[in-house]
Amino acid sequence: MSDLPGIVVTGASGRMGQMLIKTVVESDKARLVGAVEREGHDWVGRDVGEAMGSVALGVTVTDEPLEAFSKAQAVIDFTAPAATLQFAKLAAQARAVHVIGTTGMSDEDIAQLEPCGRHAVIVRAGNMSLGVNLLTLLTQKVAAALDEDFDIEVIEYHHRHKVDAPSGTALMLGEAAAAGRGVALNDVADRGRDGITGARKRGDIGFTAIRGGDIIGEHDVMFAADGEQIVLRHKATDRSLFAKGALKAALWGQDQKPGEYDMLDVLGL
Ligand SMILES: NC(=O)C1=CN([C@@H]2O[C@H](COP(=O)(O)OP(=O)(O)OC[C@H]3O[C@@H](n4cnc5c(N)ncnc54)[C@H](O)[C@@H]3O)[C@@H](O)[C@H]2O)C=CC1
Numbered sequence: 001m002s003d004l005p006g007i008v009v010t011g012a013s014g015r016m017g018q019m020l021i022k023t024v025v026e027s028d029k030a031r032l033v034g035a036v037e038r039e040g041h042d043w044v045g046r047d048v049g050e051a052m053g054s055v056a057l058g059v060t061v062t063d064e065p066l067e068a069f070s071k072a073q074a075v076i077d078f079t080a081p082a083a084t085l086q087f088a089k090l091a092a093q094a095r096a097v098h099v100i101g102t103t104g105m106s107d108e109d110i111a112q113l114e115p116c117g118r119h120a121v122i123v124r125a126g127n128m129s130l131g132v133n134l135l136t137l138l139t140q141k142v143a144a145a146l147d148e149d150f151d152i153e154v155i156e157y158h159h160r161h162k163v164d165a166p167s168g169t170a171l172m173l174g175e176a177a178a179a180g181r182g183v184a185l186n187d188v189a190d191r192g193r194d195g196i197t198g199a200r201k202r203g204d205i206g207f208t209a210i211r212g213g214d215i216i217g218e219h220d221v222m223f224a225a226d227g228e229q230i231v232l233r234h235k236a237t238d239r240s241l242f243a244k245g246a247l248k249a250a251l252w253g254q255d256q257k258p259g260e261y262d263m264l265d266v267l268g269l
């Protein structure tokens with residue numbers, strides 16, 4: 001039995017689930033000890049490597065998360081808000097680090113994580129990449145340096161399968177811009193324009209979501225004034241970026257006290 005931290009991946013058959021399994025299996029710092037899918041999914045009961053169309057990995061996909069979590073040091077979870085809330089309680093019960101990449105969680109959902117963070121480490125971020133987390137700091141800095149003559153617009157581009165908007169990353173960038181301006185995002189966010197909307201309100205932070213094809217994830221933060229525009233951009237070209245960030249968070253979490261953290265904590269930014 002190896003001493004390497006054991007990792008469970010939830011949403012094993014998903015776009016990110018499969019990328020996470022590959023990343024954990026290829027890592028020499030962790031080992032895959034579990035793969036969870038929802039009840040009734042046709043991967044349940046199968047070897048996860050074979051289900052992915054590759055070699056057997058000796059890990060059977062299960063729909064019993066607590067049993068899997070109790071054998072693990074960390075759970076990496078890129079699924080859906082309702083599932084993530086259930087997993088947070090179970091990870092806390094198992095005292096396993098819970099890395100949450102799931103987006104589309106409401107403020108009420110996020111508040112429900114608080115009691116879980118009293119028992120276990122939670123690392124949650126709408127984007128696990130170094131580039132995006134650095135971009136949040138740049139966005140905050142630029143927003144703080146410019147006044148409201150510069151209209152702030154966040155534009156995000158994703159594949160046709162994405163179910164939530166604005167993306168978790170867009171909201172992180174919006175939060176950073178609002179923090180730079182010293183305002184609360186909820187007071188200034190303009191999240192959907194359609195019809196006779198009236199002129200843009202000074203100080204608003206606008207969001208636009210593009211959905212199409214296989215775009216992995218692109219984000220622009222535009223500062224538009226009369227006569228000039230500044231655009232800060234991040235473009236993801238490979239999902240492994242997010243999986244590597246999530247694994248880094250799972251390993252970092254092993255040495256932390258229970259509580260809620262984000263990727264800025266993990267990356268030391
Ligand atoms: N934070 C980050 O860096 C990133 C976050 N994401 C987010 O990760 C989430 C998943 O994205 P994708 O993999 O593209 O979606 P997907 O739809 O391909 O995969 C989601 C998986 O979760 C499974 N699932 C749903 N409910 C479940 C339950 N109760 N128990 C077990 N499994 C369950 C589904 O069966 C599916 O396999 C989304 O919220 C997305 O926005 C995606 C990429 C990067």
Ligand SMILES: O=C(O)C1=N[C@H](C(=O)O)C[C@H](O)C1
Pocket residue numbers: 103126127158162166167168169170216217218
């Ligand atoms: O659903 C996705 O694919 C992605 N989701 C995250 C988000 O909502 O920002 C991160 C990344 O952009 C890919």
